């Protein structure tokens with residue numbers, strides 16, 4: 001079980017936002033995190049968690065290489081031997097296990113950031129009409145939020161034709177939607193409505209611009225001069241991978257790409273897995289803020 005879920009049933013994102021904070025521990029969230037973090041820090045004093053996370057990502061690459069070889073073999077020959085099937089099962093289990101371990105180290109690093117920058121973190125209710133802190137997380141695999149039907153990771157989603165979602169437009173969507181079976185059908189279409197707890201968040205509230213209404217933010221980034229500024233900031237990051245967006249199948253970092261025929265800035269960027277077609281569209285100013293943060297470009301402002 002991960003750090004935040006163990007502490008208060010929370011669901012953390014890689015960019016230091018905890019969604020779903022249970023009310024009775026809410027007022028003491030920072031104290032609880034601090035206490036637990038110190039305990040773990042003592043326990044793992046000899047470990048470099050960042051290094052450990054890297055080692056796990058490296059191993060994940062090797063495991064995926066081997067799995068993909070077997071998948072290729074299966075497509076070519078139509079079947080796998082008993083031994084191959086056994087090995088494939090082992091590898092798939094190891095991949096899930098690595099995902100959990102990577103999530104755990106990411107949660108630990110998130111907790112470290114919270115402890116070090118305590119004064120910037122606050123517990124709050126999201127704004128109903130402009131849930132910026134939640135739409136920022138759109139498409140990111142959340143730590144500790146698995147689909148109840150198939151145990152795949154879930155992401156915060158809203159319909160493509162909604163540009164400025166309210167809290168009611170948001171839902172948890174299973175990433176199995178983007179995984180197709182041999183007939184080309186999505187393997188899981190499960191969605192869940194947001195609960196009252198999901199609307200309570202613990203996050204760094206000091207991010208400039210996030211206090212603005214989402215339509216205002218979108219209008220600002222669509223101004224030609226702001227659009228150009230953001231494109232400049234991200235120009236070196238295109239085709240680079242980020243650990244904040246992981247492929248829900250392969251769990252490897254996704255790569256920032258641009259569409260060749262985008263209508264505007266909020267149609268231009270997406271993240272894609274290097275192994276498969278899993279993709280996250282960046283369609284709101286708040287998501288752009290998260291992408292900029294992911295590539296160490298601070299944020300929109």
Ligand SMILES: [Zn+2]
Nearest residue numbers: 147150174188
């Ligand atoms: Zn599912």
Ligand SMILES: [Zn+2]
Nearest residue numbers: 247250273276
């Ligand atoms: Zn993938």
